[in-house]
Amino acid sequence: MSLEPFATSRPLTMGVELELQIVNRHDYDLTPGSKDLLRVMKGVALPGDVTPEITDSMIELCTGVCDSYEQVLDQLTVTRDALVRSADKLNLGLSGGGTHPYQHWSKQRIFDKPRFQEISGLYGYLSKQFTVFGQHVHIGCEGPDQALRLLHGLSRFIPHLIALSASSPYVQGNDTGFHSARLNSVFAFPLSGRAPFLLTWDDFLVFFEKMTRTGVVKSMKDFYWDIRPKPEYGTIEVRVLDTPLTIEKASALAGLIQCLARWISQDQPFALAEDDYLPYTFNRFQACRFGLDGTFVDPKTGEHRSLREDLNVTLHALEPHAAALRAEPALRFIREEMRWQGNDATWARGVVEKEQLLNELVRQQCERWAGRAA
Structure with a gap:
């Protein structure tokens, strides 16, 4: 089976x-x-689309092609x-967050769509997980x-993106100790992880x-890589982020x-090499486990520093590019979030510490997603 041309x-x-x-x-x-939900949404004019996901308790929304942060x-x-x-x-309520804090995978139902049924037949219980x-x-x-x-x-920046977007500390009623427990479920699939180091x-x-x-494999959809090419769109697809709790953060x-x-495209700030992946799995784990306080091993120098420290340096380097793309508000949002709580996982733990109820956490997440939170 051949791969379709790159659009x-x-x-x-x-x-x-x-x-x-x-x-x-x-x-x-x-x-x-x-x-x-899809039935009620039928006929509603949208700039993008709303589609089903693998189980009946999920739904996906997407934008059209956007030029800027503001358009997103x-x-x-x-x-x-x-x-x-x-x-x-x-x-019904709708919520962001990389995992639901107390759902049980065995209760989930696979959405009636041929590809989802095929995945369920291949991967068994992993599909519901x-x-x-x-x-x-x-x-x-x-x-x-x-x-x-x-x-x-x-x-190189996959750990930084994991740490910033992390919103899945709870799984099946327990605090996992991770900022992003969601990626542990993704990593269980045999074709997950990093793409092979090929440059042409x-x-x-x-x-x-x-x-x-x-x-x-039959198509690119069978690869669950952290980043994968999408030739039918002419894009690459970054896939490691937990769903944030607000559209403002998702846009940022x-x-x-x-x-x-x-x-990366214009300044080429570092040369690409296979050895850059030597600390990749370690850096990825540190981001999932400890968020912005995780250790980042520089793939070029071997220096150890926190993801927070490396991200601050990176944000400074991005300032002229943000100006050119009119994305200064996005970087400002990221900086303020880092100063305030770091990520949504930290916020979630704060709510649970105060309320002592995971149900109340999800209720507040629904209010945040709807834009109704105080």
């Missing part, structure tokens, strides 16, 4: 996808409401508001070779042909990734 796209354009939790308004547990925020606002109005009609919620950000690329170079350049599309096509020859994270992409 033409405008460099540095963005598309954002957000997977959301659907909960009832009684005890705020997950509930199979996606079909009803505008589109997410329109779609969020329409979804919330529809959910209110059904007495995949009831986790992430943000995906697409970045438009000039061509396939440039896409691969950008993919490997952005890989010709070499990637050879790799893909070998993989399809084994029968292990997309703006940050756009700034990183421009910096």
Whole structure:
């Protein structure tokens, strides 16, 4: 099976996808409401789209192709508001967060769609455990070779993005000790992790042909890499972010990734090398476990510093690119969040410490997502 041609796209354009939790308004547990929600949403004019996800208690919203952080925020606002109005009609709640704090995977139902049923047949219980919620950000690329170079350049910042977006400290009623427990579920899939270090599309096509020859994969959708090419869109797709608790943060994270992409593409601040991946799994784990206080090992120098420290240096380097992209508000949001609470996982733990109820945490998450929080 051959890979489809790499489509033409405008460099540095963005598309954002957000997977959301659907909960009832009684005890705020997950509930199979996606079909009803999609029915109510039918015919509503949106700048992007709303689609089902692998289990009935999930739903995904996405933007169209956006040029700027502000456009992402505008589109997410329109779609969020329409979804919330529809959910209110059904007495349902919608929430961000990378995991639901106390749902049990065995109760989840696979959405009736051929690909989801195929995944369920292949991966068994892992499919229901995949009831986790992430943000995906697409970045438009000039061509396939440039896409691969950008993919490997952005890989250096995967830990930073994990730490900033982390919003999944609780799983099945327990504090996991992680800031992002969601990624532990993703890592269970055999084709997860990092993409192979290939810098030309010709070499990637050879790799893909070998993989399809084994029968292990049929399309790019079978790779659950942290970043993967999406040739049908002409993009790369960053997949490590937990779904934030607000559209404002989701938009800011997309703006940050756009700034990183421009910096890497134009300034080429570091040479790409296979050895850059030597500390990759360690850095990734540190971000999942400890958030911004995790240790970051510089792949070039071997120096150890906190992700917070390295991110502050990176944000300074991104300032001229943010100005060029009109993304200064996105970087300002990130800086303020780092000074205030660091990430949504820290906020969630603060709520639970005060309220002593995971149900109240989810209720407050629904209010934050709807834009109704005080």
